[in-house]
Amino acid sequence: MNGNIGETADNREVLLNVRGLKKYFPIRGDQRKSVVKAVDDVSFHIRRGETFGLVGESGCGKSTTGRSIVRLHDVTEGSIEFGGVDVARMSERQLKPFRQRMQAIFQDPYSSLNPGMNVLQIISEPMEIHRFGSRTEIRERTLDFLERVGLKAAHAERYPHEFSGGQRQRIGIARALSVNPEFILCDEPLSALDVSVQAQVVNMLEDFQAEFGLTYLFIAHDLSMVRHISDRIGVMYKGRLVEVAPSEELYRNPAHPYTRALLAAIPVPDPKVRQGMPPIYSESEECGEREEWIEIAPEHFVSARRDRI
Numbered sequence: 001m002n003g004n005i006g007e008t009a010d011n012r013e014v015l016l017n018v019r020g021l022k023k024y025f026p027i028r029g030d031q032r033k034s035v036v037k038a039v040d041d042v043s044f045h046i047r048r049g050e051t052f053g054l055v056g057e058s059g060c061g062k063s064t065t066g067r068s069i070v071r072l073h074d075v076t077e078g079s080i081e082f083g084g085v086d087v088a089r090m091s092e093r094q095l096k097p098f099r100q101r102m103q104a105i106f107q108d109p110y111s112s113l114n115p116g117m118n119v120l121q122i123i124s125e126p127m128e129i130h131r132f133g134s135r136t137e138i139r140e141r142t143l144d145f146l147e148r149v150g151l152k153a154a155h156a157e158r159y160p161h162e163f164s165g166g167q168r169q170r171i172g173i174a175r176a177l178s179v180n181p182e183f184i185l186c187d188e189p190l191s192a193l194d195v196s197v198q199a200q201v202v203n204m205l206e207d208f209q210a211e212f213g214l215t216y217l218f219i220a221h222d223l224s225m226v227r228h229i230s231d232r233i234g235v236m237y238k239g240r241l242v243e244v245a246p247s248e249e250l251y252r253n254p255a256h257p258y259t260r261a262l263l264a265a266i267p268v269p270d271p272k273v274r275q276g277m278p279p280i281y282s283e284s285e286e287c288g289e290r291e292e293w294i295e296i297a298p299e300h301f302v303s304a305r306r307d308r309i
Contacts, residue, residue, distance in 0.1 A: 012047040015046055015047060016069070016080070016217070018043055019078055020078040021065065022075070023038050023065075024036065024037050024040075038064040039064050039068060042239075048182070049214070051209070051215075052230065052232050053218045054233075054236060055234070056221070056235060058221065061238070062236050065219075066104075066219050069185065069217065071088075071090070101182045101183065102181060103179065105172050106172065107192060109166075113171060115161060118156065122171060123145060125175075127141065130179050148174070149173050177212070181214070182215060183215045183217070184217075186216050218230055223266055227247050227248075233246075243303065245297070245299060249297060251263065291304055
């Protein structure tokens with residue numbers, strides 16, 4: 001199921017255009033050379049300054065999609081156009097200038113930080129790689145970003161194990177912002193944090209987006225948080241994208257059976273509002289080869305067979 005999804009009258013520049021993305025992992029020791037189709041023919045675009053949410057159950061391929069886009073995984077097939085340039089087949093040397101423009105914030109704020117480096121070294125490292133000035137200038141920039149994310153200059157000499165989870169994630173955010181990126185992959189950046197800290201981090205990301213004109217791919221399984229932060233949302237199931245729509249439209253009018261089941265699974269702490277069990281998504285309803293992208297409302301696309309619409 002190929003093609004670009006959602007060409008509309010929105011005049012904002014398309015910064016990221018993913019077409020037919022596939023990422024297959026070989027099963028080691030399998031004589032039949034079988035593969036796991038982690039991402040299977042995914043297409044979507046993100047406009048400059050937009051937040052595109054990507055949701056789905058664990059194992060659906062959303063994190064693999066994000067990591068493939070920023071080339072932490074090699075791509076099996078498909079194209080990833082960033083600023084009009086396809087980066088899907090670039091070598092590491094060719095990718096270097098794009099690494100500065102595409103950064104990532106990861107799910108686990110501890111494992112994503114080098115425990116042998118202090119905060120000053122962690123945030124400075126990408127600036128040194130991309131030559132952002134002298135050591136003095138880089139140090140000043142590092143201290144500035146520490147304060148921007150709510151930490152203090154005194155924290156610069158400390159190591160990751162000396163911080164809480166929320167503080168570590170702030171360090172990761174400062175590192176990602178330090179090289180003036182245009183696009184940031186937010187790979188479940190809230191799942192390891194307390195609820196109160198989650199709200200602080202989301203507000204911080206929104207403030208930085210407004211200040212620097214950032215574009216986000218926001219991956220999460222917390223549907224309420226994705227609704228709050230995203231302009232548009234894509235729903236993934238078993239490696240495929242099954243629905244894409246503006247945030248409020250998706251929640252008001254979910255069209256794909258899996259999307260409806262996913263939204264129905266959100267807990268509602270009121271027995272008068274919530275009665276009965278959520279609908280179960282039947283395997284017989286999963287996306288198939290005969291399905292195509294159908295626009296059922298402005299910017300609302302669903303993977304379906306025309307005879308079922």
